Amino acid sequence: MSATLGRALAPGADFGSGPPTGRTVCIEHTSANPTGPFHIGRVRNGIIGDTLARVLRAAGETVTTQYYVDDVGRQAAMITWIWSKPVEAWPPPIRAADPGATGPRLDGPRPDLDLGRPYPAVSAYLKEHPEAAEEVAELSRRLEAGDLPARHREFAEAILRGMLATLGRIGIRFDEFVWESSFLADGSVERVVQRLRAAPHATVLENGALAIDASGYGLPKEAPQIVVTRGDGTSLYVTRDVAYHLAKLGRFERVVDVLGQDHGLHARTLEALLTEVGAPKRPEFLIYQDITVPEGGRMSTRKGSAVYLDDLLDEAVVRARAEVAKRRSDVDLAELERIARGVANGAVRYHILRVAPEKAVAFRWEDALAFEGRSGPFVQYAHARAASILRKGERPDGPYEFRSADLSDPSSLALVRSLSLFPRTVAYAARTGHVHAVAGYAHALADEFNRFYERVPVLQEGPERESRIALVGATRTTLRRVLELLGVEPLESM
RNA sequence: GGGCGUGUAGCCUAGUCUGGAUAGGGCUCCGGGUUCCUAACCCGGCGGUCGGGGGUUCGAAUCCCCCCACGCCCGCCA
Numbered sequence: 001m002s003a004t005l006g007r008a009l010a011p012g013a014d015f016g017s018g019p020p021t022g023r024t025v026c027i028e029h030t031s032a033n034p035t036g037p038f039h040i041g042r043v044r045n046g047i048i049g050d051t052l053a054r055v056l057r058a059a060g061e062t063v064t065t066q067y068y069v070d071d072v073g074r075q076a077a078m079i080t081w082i083w084s085k086p087v088e089a090w091p092p093p094i095r096a097a098d099p100g101a102t103g104p105r106l107d108g109p110r111p112d113l114d115l116g117r118p119y120p121a122v123s124a125y126l127k128e129h130p131e132a133a134e135e136v137a138e139l140s141r142r143l144e145a146g147d148l149p150a151r152h153r154e155f156a157e158a159i160l161r162g163m164l165a166t167l168g169r170i171g172i173r174f175d176e177f178v179w180e181s182s183f184l185a186d187g188s189v190e191r192v193v194q195r196l197r198a199a200p201h202a203t204v205l206e207n208g209a210l211a212i213d214a215s216g217y218g219l220p221k222e223a224p225q226i227v228v229t230r231g232d233g234t235s236l237y238v239t240r241d242v243a244y245h246l247a248k249l250g251r252f253e254r255v256v257d258v259l260g261q262d263h264g265l266h267a268r269t270l271e272a273l274l275t276e277v278g279a280p281k282r283p284e285f286l287i288y289q290d291i292t293v294p295e296g297g298r299m300s301t302r303k304g305s306a307v308y309l310d311d312l313l314d315e316a317v318v319r320a321r322a323e324v325a326k327r328r329s330d331v332d333l334a335e336l337e338r339i340a341r342g343v344a345n346g347a348v349r350y351h352i353l354r355v356a357p358e359k360a361v362a363f364r365w366e367d368a369l370a371f372e373g374r375s376g377p378f379v380q381y382a383h384a385r386a387a388s389i390l391r392k393g394e395r396p397d398g399p400y401e402f403r404s405a406d407l408s409d410p411s412s413l414a415l416v417r418s419l420s421l422f423p424r425t426v427a428y429a430a431r432t433g434h435v436h437a438v439a440g441y442a443h444a445l446a447d448e449f450n451r452f453y454e455r456v457p458v459l460q461e462g463p464e465r466e467s468r469i470a471l472v473g474a475t476r477t478t479l480r481r482v483l484e485l486l487g488v489e490p491l492e493s494m
Numbered sequence: 495g496g497g498c499g500u501g502u503a504g505c506c507u508a509g510u511c512u513g514g515a516u517a518g519g520g521c522u523c524c525g526g527g528u529u530c531c532u533a534a535c536c537c538g539g540c541g542g543u544c545g546g547g548g549g550u551u552c553g554a555a556u557c558c559c560c561c562c563a564c565g566c567c568c569g570c571c572a
Contacts, residue, residue, distance in 0.1 A: 075571090211570085228570095234570090236571080237572050241572095264567065327533090366521095370521080371534055378534065
């Protein structure tokens with residue numbers, strides 16, 4: 001007991017953190033194409049990736065997060081294709097999707113909405129209009145040749161800016177952005193192609209396309225070959241991804257990619273190509289399953305089944321505001337708003353994190369907005385209770401002193417036991433990538449504290465008072481730490 | 495057809511890597527709890543063929559084999 005409490009209460013120490021490993025690790029996550037706002041399906045990637053980064057940092061790793069921006073593919077080409085035309089010249093079906101558009105609006109509060117709005121219509125239109133599709137294909141070829149149209153990068157950056165603002169609402173930020181075009185510009189894609197040409201299983205197809213015979217890599221039988229350049233010599237996405245990964249593998253000791261299950265085959269293809277070019281090591285993949293709609297199927301912007309993160313967060317704030325207003329007549333509007341946002345964001349982040357990544361999640365509003373039970377607000381509430389006791393005990397930040405003998409009742413012992421589990425939980429999550437274990441631990445600790453709270457009158461005058469305050473101090477610190485790992489705001493009151 | 499993933503009470507979920515005793519939680523539902531540190535809480539109750547069948551083992555949700563269901567992927571797209 002003394003050891004656990006001592007570590008949890010040590011001033012300045014990060015209870016639960018491991019010593020620095022000296023190891024550098026790159027976590028690539030999210031990497032959504034800049035084509036429009038995030039829906040909740042896409043953002044599972046970011047929430048898992050961001051949390052993994054926090055957990056690995058706590059475990060002592062030196063973490064760099066990267067967002068890989070695809071600015072040279074067909075999707076990027078579609079955005080530039082449509083916005084390079086005067087709006088009056090847009091095909092009517094696309095025009096109909098964004099009737100208010102007058103031209104590319106880059107300086108609005110939501111450039112991802114402004115520029116991404118016509119995207120689904122463009123996508124649909126191209127399927128039925130080969131001549132337009134050919135224009136986009138031609139543009140795509142230009143992009144890949146390094147011939148970027150005047151405002152191309154501007155469009156991509158604007159949409160990305162809007163998307164990142166949304167992610168920022170739930171605490172997701174990136175250390176670095178890596179643009180796919182940079183690997184074409186610096187010649188590294190070309191070097192990859194050269195190496196693959198000389199690789200053990202290289203073959204040239206009838207039309208001149210370069211491929212790798214993948215039969216030895218255990219890939220599906222129907223995909224015996226990995227094509228790395230088209231007949232016209234241009235590279236494919238996976239080829240450019242090899243260049244990106246060689247750069248990452250050369251710079252970081254560990255490389256982790258957070259990928260949706262639909263990219264599972266891509267991951268194995270990438271591994272095969274990295275082996276072919278003689279890469280010294282390989283990336284680790286953290287694969288998560290989709291968030292589906294209750295009726296089944298993935299979220300789709302075009303089908304109208306997508307739930308946007310911003311809308312979810314807005315609704316969460318509305319509901320949280322009502323909850324806070326119900327019980328806090330003592331706070332002003334600004335404070336009420338601050339608490340509501342913290343609760344709302346905590347609920348949404350926790351809802352995604354509570355489930356193992358390999359489980360598919362059927363999105364339901366009432367689940368995502370739950371503030372009770374196994375939820376973010378449940379843990380936040382326990383933290384707020386602890387903080388409140390410490391304020392009233394006039395020991396918000398210590399110093400804390402305890403005698404083990406004062407904490408020999410079952411509730412205190414159980415709480416200490418729960419606290420002692422924190423370091424190994426962090427270590428486990430870091431080792432396995434099972435960040436949901438941290439969410440589970442957070443709930444278990446909050447649960448144990450709530451029981452303690454119910455049974456032990458901490459501030460009651462008596463010989464145990466100081467020790468009990470110390471135990472609450474240790475719990476508050478640990479709850480704060482675990483909430484930070486989850487990216488959920490540790491509210492001082494709610 | 496092949497590959498990958500998932501299947502645990504009405505619903506959601508932990509545990510499966512590393513086999514161990516009555517399979518933990520949450521939601522819903524029912525019944526309690528507030529002169530006392532925030533009731534977004536606590537206590538009790540209802541509810542389980544751990545997808546099915548074989549096998550290994552003293553012992554299987556967990557390991558092996560077969561099958562079933564669901565999801566995703568199997569482009570010179572990304």
